[in-house]
Amino acid sequence: MVDKPVRIQDVARAARVSTATVSRALSTPDKLSEETRKAVFEAIRLTGYRVNQAARNLRMQRAGAVLILVPNLSNPFFSQILAGISGVFMETDYSVLIADTRARGADDTRLVDYSLARVDGIISLDGGLRPEIMAEFADRGAGDRMLFACEWVQDTPLPSVRSDNVTGARLAIQHLYDLGHRNIAHVTGPEDNVLTHARRTGMLEQRARLGLPVQEDWIIRGDFSLDSGRDAARRILEMAHRPTAVFCASDQVAFGLISTLTAAGVRVPEDLSVVGFDDIELSEYYVPALTTIRQFRRTLGARAARLLLDRLTGARPDLPDGDVLMVDVELVVRDSTAPPPSGR
Amino acid sequence: MVDKPVRIQDVARAARVSTATVSRALSTPDKLSEETRKAVFEAIRLTGYRVNQAARNLRMQRAGAVLILVPNLSNPFFSQILAGISGVFMETDYSVLIADTRARGADDTRLVDYSLARVDGIISLDGGLRPEIMAEFADRGAGDRMLFACEWVQDTPLPSVRSDNVTGARLAIQHLYDLGHRNIAHVTGPEDNVLTHARRTGMLEQRARLGLPVQEDWIIRGDFSLDSGRDAARRILEMAHRPTAVFCASDQVAFGLISTLTAAGVRVPEDLSVVGFDDIELSEYYVPALTTIRQFRRTLGARAARLLLDRLTGARPDLPDGDVLMVDVELVVRDSTAPPPSGR
């Protein structure tokens, strides 16, 4: 049977107090006498009262929701970040909305309108938002209620929570070096992506530090996808002088690469070592199990969520340099790396 | 700079009409004279007006949101279904909320309260909701505004959109049979899951039809996870009389299985064939590329979303038998299956 919803009025009547008192019991319980408080909560329990969020939001001049901008909702990489974010907001009275910025029909101009009108805060996992869009967000006062997680937009004053991509890349190169590799290729992410840049930078720095030669055609352009891993493998197979190891900008790239190399008879790690980046769940069970750089995606999401929450509630926690909250990464050594074939 | 938001009042003033007229222009444009309508839309454009959803929702006695219950948000399998759902609601004025039913702290009793108080409709991807919970949903009038996608709860009068799991299982067995396999094992999903049941049923039926022997210990209990695939592989390795093929209830199980078998020196598909279920993106790039049953997850999500939307707006589209909307599946043959080793 369908009860008609209980209103704050009904609770007030049941507890023999005013609606204001019920409201206070919910938001600032310490400001009530113990007696009253008890009575109110008892009445709430009896009536089965639930706050009407629409009314509360209207009154409080807020939307009661935060928006998560995801570049590609069907990419498994993002789901754990989402889980982290979602977990934090679950315990608040903010709803979490999710929008796929790259989905068919999602023109990002409309996104700004849509967003700021409907939500109190925004977490973007998309670092590829166009500068005009970012400017418009800023104009509309999003500065205090928007931030980035995982990816970010360069030269924007918004805070961001990110993995230590540079260190990750260094760890990967160092690991390969320690195994004896000197001829190391790299498959990058998409050219305009901030993660691509950070990981390539880390890789180049570490190479320079170790005195490894830089060979132009060993930097292969990819886009984090399985397909781009396959394409990179084809390029490598055609090379006269092949590298003995490849550091991939994502685990997916590594899978596309290994899959294609294996089909062509090149064995990993015996003939060629491969390192990924991300440590998605499957990496442990790939054939061979993938050596990779682990990102703590859930933690990253949770931190971003908490940061936004703090800002929304007026707290202004100090942020380190450049408003960047860095999350550590770690090297996970498995079976896709080994010393180079003898004689190389 | 931060503009204070434009209200319907402001538009009315700019268009020299009443707020009621502006409201009508938005909801029932045909009821206005062309002249007025034009004036209003011009005013809306000029002022940059956006509806305040909280106010609209309060007035219309609705929540303006739908809730998606996901058993495990960090499981990549669900993200594409979400993408399909999300795409449909993006074009409406409903927000999409996502709740992880299995997350830490998500006790599902609270879920009912939380849900029905805050949303207009619910799509559950979780078929494991306890009967009490379902009963409570029903009591609270959720019957018209809740449905299942992908998974479902048995013996509940709620509609569901699902893949044709039984046929999928049959296709898998038939494919192995056609290759010459007669000794086929199956790794199931979790015991209490409806998908587990459907897939096992399809498998048993097809086996019976083909006159294949049923050997008890070739039905291995799993839970759709990578780890359970690994465990199943260990069981198989210990068998005196091993099957020549394994049909897994999910691609993840297949990966866990293949990874562990390979490490133990059993080659797939030369020594043993493996079929998965789902066709997640990675399956094509596994080593070996996985033969599997493809589910159209995005379509499934979109259909469920459209169905809920219809019900929310009062339309009552006819549903086929038992309120089940079935989505086709298909067999995708890749490299993890081959004829059994000669002599078996």
Place this chain on the structure above:
DNA sequence: CTGAAAGCGCTAACAG
């Protein structure tokens, strides 16, 4: 076809 006005359920002054 259009306008006036009531009120959705809640919170936050303000007054006591």
Place this chain on the structure above:
DNA sequence: CTGTTAGCGCTTTCAG
């Protein structure tokens, strides 16, 4: 510490 009261911005009768 508690009650009274005025709206938050919108939609929808009810009149005209």
